[in-house]
Amino acid sequence: xxxxxxxxxxxxxxxxEEEQVRDHLWNLKVHNSMEPDEIxxxxxxxxxxxxxxxxxxxxxxSWHCGEVPTDWKWGNITPSFIKGEKEDPGNNRPVSLTxxxxxxxxxxxxxxxxxxxxxxxxx
Numbered sequence: 001x002x003x004x005x006x007x008x009x010x011x012x013x014x015x016x017e018e019e020q021v022r023d024h025l026w027n028l029k030v031h032n033s034m035e036p037d038e039i040x041x042x043x044x045x046x047x048x049x050x051x052x053x054x055x056x057x058x059x060x061x062s063w064h065c066g067e068v069p070t071d072w073k074w075g076n077i078t079p080s081f082i083k084g085e086k087e088d089p090g091n092n093r094p095v096s097l098t099x100x101x102x103x104x105x106x107x108x109x110x111x112x113x114x115x116x117x118x119x120x121x122x123x
Contacts, residue, residue, distance in 0.1 A: 030042040041100050
């Protein structure tokens with residue numbers, strides 16, 4: 001009886017779905033820059049069917065343990081030109097290039113929470 005509560009708790013807890021990860025991989029913008037993990041978005045999209053399960057497992061474990069892989073947290077900050085004189089540093093804005101799997105996780109989590117709220121009638 002003791003384990004039953006945990007099983008039910010896990011069953012009712014929000015979770016990442018493999019299909020969400022697949023959709024994000026298929027819809028990656030392939031012309032974006034390569035990120036700090038040196039995995040080009042084009043490669044992830046081309047290998048979406050092969051990459052979906054490992055990324056799904058990592059995302060699901062990250063969600064349940066509350067920790068994100070260190071590599072997903074790294075970012076390269078680079079200047080992005082806005083307008084005006086290119087030589088003027090004030091005409092650039094900082095852009096952080098982060099890991100594509102990390103970005104996918106950032107996009108999925110709000111949907112996971114929203115779906116969970118709807119399922120348990122929190123809203």
